[in-house]
Amino acid sequence: MNLETKTGNIQDCLQNQAAFCTAACPFGLDVRDFIEKMQRGAFNAAYRLYLNTVGFPGIVSALCDQPCQGVCPRRVTDEAISLRRLEAAALNYARNTEPNNYNLPPKNKKVAIVGAGLSGLACALRLASRKYDVTVFEHSNRIGGHLWEKLPPEVFLPEFERQFMHETTTLRLETEVTSLADLPFDAIYVATGAGGNDFGLVSDPNGAFASTTPGVFIGGSLTVGNTSGSNMQALADGLNVVAAIERYLKVGSMNQPRETLSTKLTLDPARVERSEPVYPADGLAYTRDEAILEAKRCLRCSCDACVRFCDLMHYFKKYPKRIAEEVELTIHPGTLDGNGTIATRFISTCNQCGLCKEICPMDIDTGEFLLQNHRIMREKGAMPWAFHDFWLRDMEFTNGSAAQLARKPAGTVQSKYAFFPGCQLGASAPQYVTESYRWLLGQSPDTALMLQCCGAPAEWAGDEKIHAEVLAQLRENWLELGQPTLVFACPTCKQKFGRYLPEIPGVFLYDLMFAAGLAPAIAGDGETVSVFDPCASRDEPELQQNIRQMVDLAGFNRQPLPLEGKQAACCSWGGQVSTTNPRYAREVVSARITQNDLSYVAYCANCRDIFAVSQKPVYHILDLMFGLHGPNRVPPTLTERRNNRIRLKAQLLSEFWEGESPMEPEKSPIKLTIPPEVRQKLSDDTLLEPEIARVVEHCERSGRKIQHPESGNFSGHLQIGNLTYWAEYHPTEDGFVLVRAYSHRMSIDEAVSDRK
Amino acid sequence: MRLSVTENKVVICFQCQKELQPIKTYLSYLGHSFYAEIPKCPDCGEVYISEELVKSRIAEVEMQLEDK
Structure with a gap:
């Protein structure tokens, strides 16, 4: 067998895909992160994130035309999140709105920026904060470019003042640049605005903001034009061009393509519950409480179907990519002690129910991935025998x-x-x-x-x-x-x-x-029940429908369960995980039987008995058809x-092949009585009575046993296969009564210990 | 690996009629070998592990080794 970890298509997982709004945002604002901070009233933290993303928060929160609203899933249900108002709230309620003061040594590179509009100034701010020697040339006598047409200067001029407060740049107003060749600079960013001088530059499609002239970059409204939203795009260009300029200054290349954000995220609109939009009571700006309320409307869109539906991923709070990493580490553990095999038990805890693939928009089959790797672990002898x-x-x-x-x-x-x-x-x-x-x-x-x-x-x-x-x-x-x-x-x-x-x-x-039209033998008399589809019926719609019709024919009413049909969930039996992870198995059972207080009708004997052990009334469909048992039958x-x-x-x-008699089961030479409460405990501990009888028989035959003087009981042990079994029992007139029995997986090395 | 064992009640080896004493005993699981002081007959070496110990410390150690 190939011992390579099998990863399937887990790399297609959408877990880290950008939210719709982030992908639409010119700045790529991490809205999930921003909103998380806003939801808990951490305005300062939200502001810092916003500041670092947009450069001039005071301008963006006043001017952004919010392309995010056009993609927000809430726009269909009620109203898109008012992100700009939330951004303004972050600005208004942040404890400290001063920019960071970076203490860095100056860099020995000179950059010229042509145009003191939004794009040029954004570029100047970022480069200056990285301590490049920046000179901004502006042909007019004022900074701000087209902003003067869109915002009152008392909004944007103080914002420029504030953001540049720690930075040193040279501003040359009323300086018309006529030829780039005359500028003695290491790199040039041309951002002369819509209709501005382009110096005959030709854009190079192979590099971000690159022109075909080495060291010269172009961006802002000069390239995007003066359209709706162009201010924000121009500002974003000014921030983003910095990476391209720095790369050129460091390695001399301009051929790194521009990064564009997109998302493959999908969201089921049915999942979006109505939530009334929050408007500022004063008609202008949110109060703190209003901002928090509006932030709480945000769905923080991400793909989390697997961790919501799959019991295993939900219980361990792990997404497929993380699982794949841990499985890889487990199959190929490193040399450091304790850094491997972290997923051994996890691999063996999958119910193999198939729901993960069913609900994943990318059809990622994490269950199959775990099964494949379970086989590798088994082949390597690295899976503890006790699990199965x-x-x-x-x-x-x-x-x-x-x-x-x-x-x-x-x-x-x-x-x-x-x-x-x-x-x-x-x-x-x-x-x-x-x-x-x-x-x-x-x-x-x-x-x-x-x-x-x-x-x-x-x-x-x-x-x-x-x-x-x-x-x-x-x-x-x-x-x-x-x-x-x-x-x-x-x-x-x-x-x-x-x-x-x-x-x-x-x-x-x-x-x-x-x-065949077999009539049910039980009359439901209008009792309301829920049909529990076993996970293995997921791809058997006809069977699922027929079972429902049989239940109807028997005179029951039916109430659907949240997870059924194609989304049938495991009763906990699948994968036989109860030995590997008993607590997890109990959680799964509990989740399944507490969906409602009705009796279930199951058509898998394991589903029925597992639920019935936990006191859930469950009929088997054959109970209905042949009138065999009620829903409270205690499972064996x-x-x-x-x-x-x-x-x-x-x-x-004896009934169908007369004359044939089966093998007589071996009779134990001793008479061991097991009281009912001990029987159930043995079953709960996965112990079989004949095995315990063998222990008692061994003790009595060999005399190798321990006496408990206080109770008069005997104890002894015997290893059968891998397990070591213990029995404590009391002698009676004609045999023995079992008091308790238990087992352990480690074996007692009696040969070695006897040497003492 | 340590398995601290405290058995309060007196238990006696049926064959030797001797009281069991805590004696170093070797145990193994999944290729790991270790020892513990476990009640043992000083003469014949018959051991006794109580259910309490099995359900607590032994189960814990088993789980640690399975996850190792």
């Missing part, structure tokens, strides 16, 4: 002789269908499978049966070798049955077959039931789930 050990053993059990079965009905030559209930349906309640199979046989008497696991646990564990073995076995059994169409009860099984065994055709049991423990699979195979064999 139990579930791989559970799959092995399901596919082993105690529970596995692939049969055609006796005497059948060719089966059109084979029922594939999946490992969890019969584990939840064997009747789900027996009733369904009986019904299928009634429809199509040659229907075969496959009791087997689809391999999802191996996929989720990232174990390609085991996965391939499971898939090969499935394919072989399917071929032996004569290549029937599989009838799935579990959307995950169908999804996995579709991906890994696409040659095997499949349909849903529930679609067949609906098509992990041990009971295994026993149910054994029982299911036995029942099916």
Whole structure:
């Protein structure tokens, strides 16, 4: 396998795309940042950001024609954010509006600026603050150029005064420059305004503000013309040309193209809630409170669909690019101790539900990215075995002789269908499978049966070798049955077959039931329920619709859930993350079951049982169709789930293949009673009762046990596979009662410790 | 790696009928090996780790090693 980190299309992530307003702003003002400061009343901080971006805040906040308003998503819902008023508020309420005084050594370069309009002065201000020797030539007797036509001089003249207060520049008024060749300067910026002298310069399209004459730059209204908004563009040019001039002064090149801001951001207008615009009560300017209120209307547009929808990204507050970086570091850890493997648990905490791709405007499939890298980690042996050990053993059990079965009905030559209930349906309640199979046989008497696991646990564990073995076995059994169409009860099984065994055709049991017009056995009597779509049904709209119709037919009312259909969310089972990150899994369950107080109808046995364990009333759709259980059925423990699979195979064999008797399960030589509360605790801790019985048996047979004098209990341990199990138990007349059991992942190195 | 162990209650090795004492014991997980003072029979080496210890410090160390 290629051990390179697989990054997919995560580089397309829009997380850092500019907000619409920022992309439209001639200065590229970071509005998200500005607004964040304004929202918390940090006027001074907002002002500094604004000052550094626009050069002359007093002029821009008075004159800007606000192209941002034409792109603000609020303009459709209510009214665009009044950014200019907010900028004026920042200026009005800033503690300190003085410019920064930079203490830098003078630079030994002389720059001439032709034209003392807005663009020329902006350029002069920036260059002077960087301590270049700047001379501004102006043919008239005043500075400001076209500003005189747009603003009262008492607005802009003091602003020039203020911003230049710490800078030294030479201003040559009434000095007509007739030829650039005569100017003894290292670089020249020509900003003579609309209709001004262009000295016959030709713009060089290859460089920002470059002319074809070395060292001479042009910009401002001279190039953009005197149009609406040209003042602001001219000012922005004056600020932006500085980078081009400095590059020329340092390295002599003028071929760096101009940077233009754009954005690929998209925003669903439906997400914009109405919010009344704030107008200044005095008709002129915002008060502090008004400014904060208006700032709070701002959506601070950014692409955050993934962190809002995906449980994993939401819980860890991480965007795909950050995830990709951390995964890269984890797969290729550096040499310093502790700087790698930061994402090991994270990689294994993904539910693999597919919602991230569904809601991402760029179709970034972070889940698939994590799965691919999970496989790399597994291949490297860098993924802790404990994360998936139990579930791989559970799959092995399901596919082993105690529970596995692939049969055609006796005497059948060719089966059109084979029922594939999946490992969890019969584990939840064997009747789900027996009733369904009986019904299928009634429809199509040659229907075969496959009791087997689809391999999802191996996929989720990232174990390609085991996965391939499971898939090969499935394919072989399917071929032996004569290549029937599989009838799935579990959307995950169908999804996995579709991906890994696409040659095997499949349909849903529930679609067949609906098509056959099977009448539900339960009467809902107008009870309102919500259908919980399992995440694996995301791309099965027909199934989702049929389930809803079956629920309607049963006489229930339905209330939709916020996340359903294409946006179905995981119940927490996916990826079998509960061992890796139990707290996260609990959070996911809680988020899913608190969406409303109604009973759910699920059509995935795992969704049903996981929610039911947390006291949520949930019907399985088969409860409705066959009248099997109410919504409050207590789900079986992990041990009971295994026993149910054994029982299911036995029942099916005796009912449909008379004379066949299943293997008798091994009887333990000791009698261990497990009280109900201890049973549930074992299940919660992912412990199986037969394993604990083996510990007690080992202790009793070997005599290797500990005595607790106060309680009269015994304790002992046994390592089975990777895990070390402990049991504390009390002897009774004819056996033992289990008091507690627990396990740990680290192993006791008894051989070494005995040497002491 | 330190696993501080304080077991207050007396526990006795069934085979040797000796009280267990805190004795240096080696443990390993995910290729890391370390030791801790764990109640152990001074004669036969039978150990005892309580549920309390497993659910607290041992679980913590396991998690640290998994995230290492």
